[in-house]
Amino acid sequence: MNIGEIAKRAGVSRSTVSYALSGKRPVSEDTRRRIQQVVDELGYRPSASARALANGRTSTIGLVFPPAGNHYTGMQLDFIGSVVEAAAAYDYDVLLSPSGVDSDRSFQRLLGERRVDGAILMEIRLADDRVDHLATLDIPSVAIGRTARPEGSWWVGLDHTTLAAACVHHLADLGHRRVAFVNRPEQLLRAGYESAHRGLDGFTKAAAERGLTVRTYCCGDDAASGQTCVAQILHDDPATTALVTLNEAALGGLYRGLAQAGRHVPRDFSVTGVVANHWAETVTPQLTAADVPAAEMGRLAVELLVERLDHPDAPPRHHLLTPPISLRASTGPGTTP
Amino acid sequence: MNIGEIAKRAGVSRSTVSYALSGKRPVSEDTRRRIQQVVDELGYRPSASARALANGRTSTIGLVFPPAGNHYTGMQLDFIGSVVEAAAAYDYDVLLSPSGVDSDRSFQRLLGERRVDGAILMEIRLADDRVDHLATLDIPSVAIGRTARPEGSWWVGLDHTTLAAACVHHLADLGHRRVAFVNRPEQLLRAGYESAHRGLDGFTKAAAERGLTVRTYCCGDDAASGQTCVAQILHDDPATTALVTLNEAALGGLYRGLAQAGRHVPRDFSVTGVVANHWAETVTPQLTAADVPAAEMGRLAVELLVERLDHPDAPPRHHLLTPPISLRASTGPGTTP
DNA sequence: TAGCTTCACCGAACCGGTTCGACGAACGGG
DNA sequence: CCCGTTCGTCGAACCGGTTCGGTGAAGCTA
Structure with missing residues (x-):
């Protein structure tokens, strides 16, 4: 059932059918109705491929x-x-x-x-x-x-730079002095992902500005990686009291790692970062974070x-x-x- | 740059170009190479729309x-x-x-x-x-x-029926007698979603078989709903000691609700269900569940x-x-x- | 060298739409 | 009543591929 079939049944030419349907040229009310009726009867829909070919746009x-x-x-x-x-x-x-x-x-x-x-x-x-x-x-x-x-x-x-910096300032304002940064996976950082780079930049600069002692980490995109990452952080500097993360998928693992190490959030340890609010609200306690819109x-x-x-x-x-x-x-x- | 342009530059007809590229008819090694060269030079790629129109398949x-x-x-x-x-x-x-x-x-x-x-x-x-x-x-x-x-x-x-039943048997084997079921949102159940229906069926039948006391709930697809759902469950029957859920997105909220009510998982309360393993591993303690593949x-x-x-x-x-x-x-x- | 295959290629039709130019009929003005 | 518009419609070309039938040249056989 193509446009020719419609034209034949409506007793008009193919071009008239086309114009009747697109409205790009006037068609008498009479024929337009006749065409529409045939179209409705047969459930005709113009082929997307043909249309795409003809007018050079695929929609x-x-x-x-x-x-x-x-x-x-x-x-x-x-x-x-x-x-x-x-x-x-x-x-x-x-x-x-x-x-x-x-x-x-x-x-x-x-x-x-x-x-x-x-x-x-x-x-x-x-x-x-x-x-x-x-x-x-x-x-x-x-x-x-x-x-x-x-x-x-x-x-x-x-603006990952500003967001990461905002997290740092938030923590610094609360009195934290030793803060870790949990980035996206290393291969993404190396590949040059902008969120990983600018986030790291913003974190580092703001931390320097506030005179914080920091360490930065890359972390796989899953809970298990988050857990081992926290273990590493606390091993490298047990005096760490807060972390900033860009890594949504590791969030649950980060929390687990902290619990395992006996650190209570937020009493003993603060967590913040840049995370979609959907996820920030899933963990307990709910994450204070810049919500990715x-x-x-x-x-x-x-x-x-x-x-x-x-x-x-x-x-x-x-x-x-x-x-x-x-x-x-x-x-x-x-x-x- | 269409197939005609390629044909012209290679000094052959359009059909020959088509056959050379598709291999559907033999083309002499000599012309095939000449065509390929022009194609490579111009970076020609056949238009998907035209091809779709011609052979009736869009890929x-x-x-x-x-x-x-x-x-x-x-x-x-x-x-x-x-x-x-x-x-x-x-x-x-x-x-x-x-x-x-x-x-x-x-x-x-x-x-x-x-x-x-x-x-x-x-x-x-x-x-x-x-x-x-x-x-x-x-x-x-x-x-x-x-x-x-x-x-x-x-x-x-x-096989949601069997999976939900397996969850029930698992809990019954552990000695649980009062179990709640946390389903997908009510509108989905009403709309007739098969996972919601068969899961509920499997749960109900297996619970009857094992002589359990049960209540079933629908729960929105977010953490907040999960939290209130747990509150409702414990309000309706404080003696409930376990729940089965099909609702991934509410999982974090369910855990939070339990913690808020002072129930420790798994000591005081067991949670299981049908959930993608990605999510099951995100929560703490990690969820014992039938992993959705x-x-x-x-x-x-x-x-x-x-x-x-x-x-x-x-x-x-x-x-x-x-x-x-x-x-x-x-x-x-x-x-x- | 005529006759038959095989090979390599070409031309034309086709897929199903859109769009442009043309054309006949109706209509209005002078 | 003739001429110029306007209106509604049509035919043909085109978008860029695929595919079928055919054709000329080369190769092989008798």
Whole structure:
């Protein structure tokens, strides 16, 4: 059942059917009704492939995962959900680009074969060849996060530097002097992930500013790693009284490690960081943290991308978000020296 | 840069280029090399839309979310990840069908406009019109979960009845006599979600069999709901010594509620259920539970769907999984009456 | 050297839409 | 009554691939 079939049954030409359905040219009320009736009867829907071929737009956006990331975190989940939802509101579908080792091939599939009109790049790295790649292929994109040189490009990001610093100041204000930093996994740091780098930067600088004694750690994206990481921290410096983490997935393990070491949160030990509120509220005591507004970021990314698709020559825009720290129950006064 | 451009530069016809690239007809080694060279030079990749139009297949599968589900859980995340990965291995892309209120429209987009070759339906309900809908549209699909009458259809599911029963037997064996059941949210139960229904069935029957005193509850998909749910349970019957849950997202809240009521897990109170191991290991003490093999289910679903796409007349297949209970640290002997 | 295959390639049709230019009928103005 | 618009519709071309049938040249046999 194609447009020709509809045309035949309605006794008009194919072009008339097209115009009647799209409304791009006037069609008499009489024929429009006749066509609509046939369409309804047969449950006809124009083929997306044919339409995409004809007008050069697929009405699909690609969601591209990181090359090194074979692991989805809770934050990414919220993000995906909001992207899909926001895209639907603009009549776009969302195509996922496979992560994993063979990512280059899938990148080519999505973008080289023009399956998508535009793309959203997740988990950006400071030096991210994907951004240039997209520009070369002339495919509009919006990055989640900033590269080292974000000028002139489209992105929505979190100000990890400021957020990590805010955590440090929060702890320092409470009187903590010896603080540890629990980062994302080492391979991600080495790969140049911006959240890991800028977060580390912000932490280090703010700590120096406040004259704190600090140690920094990388930690795998799972509970077991969090547990061993805490053990390591307390082994390296038993006088540590607080930690800041960017690592959502390790959070439960961090808590467990502290409990195991006999440290009560928040009485003996304070925990804070940058974590989606969904997760911050899951642990007990609930985590005082800068809430990652994953859902909002997804929505904004789609908005920006749609604007870019509609106005190819629009000047670059971006959103840098700095959510406040939500005071919950995982931080308390540090022991005075 | 289309196939005509390649043909011109290589000095051959468009069909020859097509055959050279697809290998569906022999092409002399000489011309094949010449064509390949031009292709490499220009970085040509055939348009997915045109190809889809020509051969009637989009090389894309749809992942359809539940109409009533506005919330993604951890299990669903693992699932999505494995589906995307498995699909990539078979050279398929994955298109997400927006969830939310307006799901019917997106369902039409994906399936009516034939954006996908096949679909995977998540969070199936016992009476799920989507299954029939798909059959009507003649689109091959695989369901995650069984409808009330799964005969003759393709699916991969979890034996929730048996799993919930196993949890009951585990607790009964430990000596628990008064046990609560924490189900998915009420609206999902009412909507007929199979996991909620079969899990409840299995729990109820096994409890009757073992002569236990039970109460069943529905609980929202978040920590706060879990917390209030536990409060309600202990209010309704303070002698309750254990609970079984299907509700991953509430898990953290359940633990918090118990701690708040002064019940120590597992000394005073046992917790078990059906939960992705990722989550079971996040809480402290780690949850003794039947681990939902979300990743495996995703992989199997894709396998089944691909088989169905390749062999349209293949007889229906399915996988019913019954993972064993992983003994961790959240259950212990019940108080003897 | 005629006759038959085989090989390598070409041209045209097709997939199912969109869009542009044209054309006939109705209509209004002078 | 003739001419210029306007309105509604049609035919054809096009998007960028795939695929079928055919054709000329080369190779082999008799």
